[in-house]
Amino acid sequence: MSKLLSFITSLVLALLLQPIMALAENSTPNLPTNLKWQTNLDDPIFASPEAVRGGRFRSFITTFPLTLRLVGPDANGSFAYFLRANALGLVDFHPNTLNPIPMLATHWAFAEDGKTVYYRLDPRARWSDGEPVTADDYLYTLEFMRSEHIVAPWYNNHYSNVIVDVRKFDDHTISITGAVPKPREELLYEYGLRPTPEHFHQLDENWVRNYNWKIEPNTGPYQISKIRKGKYVEFERKADWWGDSNRYLKHRFNPDHVRVKVIRDINMAYQYFAKGELDTFPLNSPRFWHKKAQGDIYEDGLVGKIKFYNDVPQPSSGMYLNEDDPILGDIKVRYAIAHATNVQKVIDTVLRGDYERLNSQYEGYGDYTHPGIRAREFDLVKANQLLDEAGWQERNGQGIRMKNGQQLSLRITYFSSNHSDRLVIIQREALKAGIDFQLQLLDASTGFKQVLEKKHQIAWMGWSGGGLSPVFWEFYHSDNAHKPQNNNITNTNNPEIDRYIGEYRKATEKAERVRLAHKLQELVHVQGSFIPTFKVPYTREGYWRWLKLPPGHATRTSDSVFSVMGSTGGLFWIDTETRQRIEDGDIERAKPSLIIDETWRK
């Protein structure tokens, strides 16, 4: 009887509820029906199937992190790399082909408005505490990032004005809408979003303090397992990580443990490495590569050296000439300065031939980089001729050129005393053409402020490269000229450049964008207000022989061969047996090992 009753009740309830449910379903937006879902499971894998899991990888940082939060005050220190590497995105980019590949989303589709992307989430994805990653976690990211409780104005702004909307269609389908239309590949890159575990956070005014040392659940291969404040942080590999089933994450992130030790002095850190207490060591600096990285451990082949050429957007290091300056407004003077700047001599001497000449502001953007642009070479004949033509014919008693009683003296503002030896050479060489460079070394923040206020004559600096394609509007559009606080620090104001920038920003087809980007690079070269100096198109590291690498060593976009995490990282593995033998001293000597991989050298 009671059974029957309950049956009827449930039936009635079900009938009653049905319209309500339908109503609720209607209120969630409908997925457009004409979406073309894409994925990418065909690109080559770049990890090695021979990789073996196990062992402990030891790395170092120079200061203990001030927080374990991903956002908020002090969250941008060097340790953030380890945390961000374990907060996966919806899609990533294949490090060799640069095509999008699935991460937390299995499929993606583009809306017709040019600024919305739809994602199908991988239902297998799990937070490190076992909770599934669902659409709500993405919606929560927006709420979280917009909250003033996180004390992160950049994120507040980015998730309000750049990413404007996130919608949920069902537990595993979302859409993200950005503020302005962009080409498709850029959409995936610019309007990406990481989920935030809603079940973990309690947002209130104490969030910054309460969550400072809390370990947030993540989606990546490692999670923090042990912290000794001021000493080290240890990560543990998740044994049943959901990502191990992803084609592009397989056979990666092999060490079971990663210990990040605090070693406050880089020379001290090297001693740890030489004793075998660190597995790898960055040898990018000429001093380490040429001088320190020598001795028995290298001679006996216990430690190998690798120099790996990568192909990533290069920081645009060089001299930015302020066109608003009366002297530098003359294009002939700008060209003359370029011809009087002896970058090659700096490279050949104080830089030990380690750096290479940067040829343009836009190197390392693949197809977008103009293959034919070369920096103006050091040529005193040309420099002298140009300066004569520009009216700087006279020379004063010090050999410096004069025009109408004014000296050809120009101030170079720079921020790092390490660059003094480079600039001293440039200064001496330019004097030969009658150009007097005054060196002004300022503290980085003051110097950068001066440059952003456009009070410099010549700024010796670089913008870090990034993104999939070069940006021009920020650096060369007249919208930004003659105004403080933007990146057009050359005050370039050229209608032709403006026109092409406008077209470039509107174009959505890659071929067209590449064509326009090339045209713009030519125009920027002709403008002559940027003198490119150096690039370091490789990474150099030392590593103990127990570390094994896949056949390709690393990837086109690897900024480090032995990064243990991150989108190009986790390729190596530890041969624990070799390690034991080396540590026991029971190892045959081998030849010194030096690998120079030029696969991606341009």
Add this chain to the structure above:
Amino acid sequence: MLRLNPVARKRLERFKAIRRGYYSAIILAVLFVLSLGAELIASQRALLVVYEGEWYFPTYGDIIPGETFGFDYRYETDYKALKTRLEANGEGLVIMPPVPYGPLETDLAVGDFPPHAPSLETKHYLGTDTSGRDVLARIIYGFRIALLFSLLLLVFNYLIGVSIGCLMGFWGGSFDLIFQRIIEIWSNVPFLYVIMIVASIVQPGFWTLVAIMVFFGWTGITWYMRTATYKEAARDYVMAARAIGASNSRIVFRHILPNSVSTLITFVPFSVAGGITSLTALDYLGFGLPPPTPSWGELLKQGTENLDSLWMVMSVVVAMTLVLMLVTYIGEAIREAFDPRKFSYYE
């Protein structure tokens, strides 16, 4: 002829009698005078060029463009190349200074990376720094700058410090009271931080740096002057001068100052040493004189960062120790000469 009063003459004699201090003073004076003519000792410019029958003395004054000597460029002549050329074809004569390198000249050859080790052959007697500049040349010019800097500092510090200290002691009362408090506050301003802040906004030049250091450095001497003036002002001879109607300025300048000068003089050498060390320290930390000014501090920094190239750090450490030692010996001797403590009174 300088006429010294008997007391001063006696002091000078006592000073001379202290051999270590006396010779130190002579050595330091010689070094200083030599450094004033540093261009004749270490320079990339020749001392004398005889070319096509004409004599040139390029050391001081305007540059002589390469065209003058038959090179095809208009920038300053490379005299070392000229010397090689003229010696080869015998058309003239070039005499280079003993150290044929200027303090700013980078001597670099492609494929050979600085710092270069000391070598008689290349005439880098103390090697080069990381930019290929001659260490000895930079030490000589750095010495000149450091010494001039600390002498200037001394003059300004003493000028301000002595006047204010003297007035504090002579007038006393509320002037004394107020200045005491001001100086107490002043001397608690963390001077190094101020320099760092200033250096981050404008790059200090030689005179700015002197100004900043004087701004915070004058307080030290006021205390001594104040005490000395108080002591002297209470003496009978001051009373006597006052009684015969001497003006205040006469009393201060003719009576009190000359009698308290012995206190001052003993501080001078130590102030000089202090000036040198603080400039070196500031340069070491990167808040001192702008690059590429030759400076000991900068060399010391390069040296400590490149301990495998020992000549840099050794040269500057030895030079610094030597100069500070000389100054200290002189200071010791002066103190001894002014206050010999030949007799002790026990009451």
